[in-house]
Amino acid sequence: MSDERGALRTEGLTKAFGGVVALDGASVAFQHGRVNALIGPNGSGKTTFFNCVTGMIRADSGRTTYRGRDITRAAPHAVAHAGIGRTFQLCRVFPRMSALDNVLAAVRPSGLLGQLRGARGRAEVDRARGWLTRLGIEHLADVEARNMSWGQQKLLELAGVLMSEPETVLLDEPAGGVNPALLDRIGTLVRDLNAEGRTFVIVEHNMDLVMSISDHIVVFDRGRPIAEGPPSVIRSDERVLGAYLGV
Ligand SMILES: Nc1ncnc2c1ncn2[C@@H]1O[C@H](COP(=O)(O)OP(=O)(O)O)[C@@H](O)[C@H]1O
Ligand SMILES: [Mg+2]
Structure with missing residues (x-):
């Protein structure tokens, strides 16, 4: 039973865009404490x-629970408050803000209220610098995000997500377009953060990375899972090879 509760779970999640069925009754369970991967063709x-799990879009039908709590209709801020953070495939940072301000913006309301809070937010600034250090980009603290490389911007986005201390982190293609050195850093960081108790669900196309850091892999094809298991099983699963290679 504790397994049931300690999970991000969907039942029959369905979402169509016009005639395109993006999710087709997807029932998935990601256990707490694991590095989970979600893979599948474009x-x-x-x-x-x-997007459905985090409340960014509303599923047509189906149900999502997190640690036993129904979050099917929860708004994005409520999902975040429940403990789920996420990054975006196309990376969301504020291009004209410094790296440090980007990380702070993740937890600080914008506008006057944010400035008032900011004036006495010394501990917050230290924490933000701590995350930049952890991600190896502390030397870029005062650099505007638009002047950082794509890979550095992805690390910056992740620092912002971690700033709100989510217990579960959803990463959408963290290694996409990132150079090999940063890729290693992302892999190590995910394993370290997981060892500290954080759960991950990672969408990623780099199979070396997926196979090396995941405890559990779910394979999607046409909007629903077709296989799941540890890397050793997924690597040799014929349905997986079929989905990728069209065999
Ligand atoms: N906002 C949208 N409007 C219309 N079609 C969409 C939208 N988002 C996704 N789709 C379609 O839904 C399907 C699944 O897309 P997506 O979830 O982005 O797949 P993946 O992330 O696995 O590559 C695709 O056919 C895509 O074109
Ligand atoms: Mg995608």
Whole structure:
């Protein structure tokens, strides 16, 4: 029973865009405490799954629970408050803000209230610098995000997500377009953060990365899971090879 509760779980999640069925009754369970991966061909519904789970879009039908709590109709801020953070496939940072301000913006309301809070937010600034250090980009603290490389911007976005201390982190293609050195750093960081108690669900196309950091892999094809298991099983699963290679 504790397994049932300690999970991000969907039942029959369905979402269509016009005639395109992006999610087709997807029932998935991601256990707490694991590095989970969600893989599948382009267009198989992975990002839509994240969007539905995080309340960015409303599923047509189906149900989502997190740690036993129904979050099917929860708004994005409520999902975040429940403990789920996420990054975006196309990376969301404020291009004209410094790296440090980007991380702070993740937890600080914008406008006057934010400035008032900011004036006495010394501990917050230290914490933000701590995350930049952890991600290896502290030397870029005062650099505007638009002047950082794509890979650095992805690390910055992740720092912002971690700033709100989510217990579960959804990463949408963290290694996409990132150079090999940063890729290693992302892999190590995910394993370290997981060892500290954080749960991950990672959508990623880099199979070396997925196979090396995941405890459990769910494979999507056409909007629903077709296989799941540890890397050793997924690597040799014929349905997985079929979905990717069209065999
Ligand atoms: N906002 C949208 N409007 C119309 N079609 C969409 C939208 N989002 C996703 N789709 C379609 O839904 C399907 C699944 O997309 P997506 O979830 O982005 O797949 P993945 O992340 O696995 O590549 C694709 O056919 C895509 O074109
Ligand atoms: Mg996607």
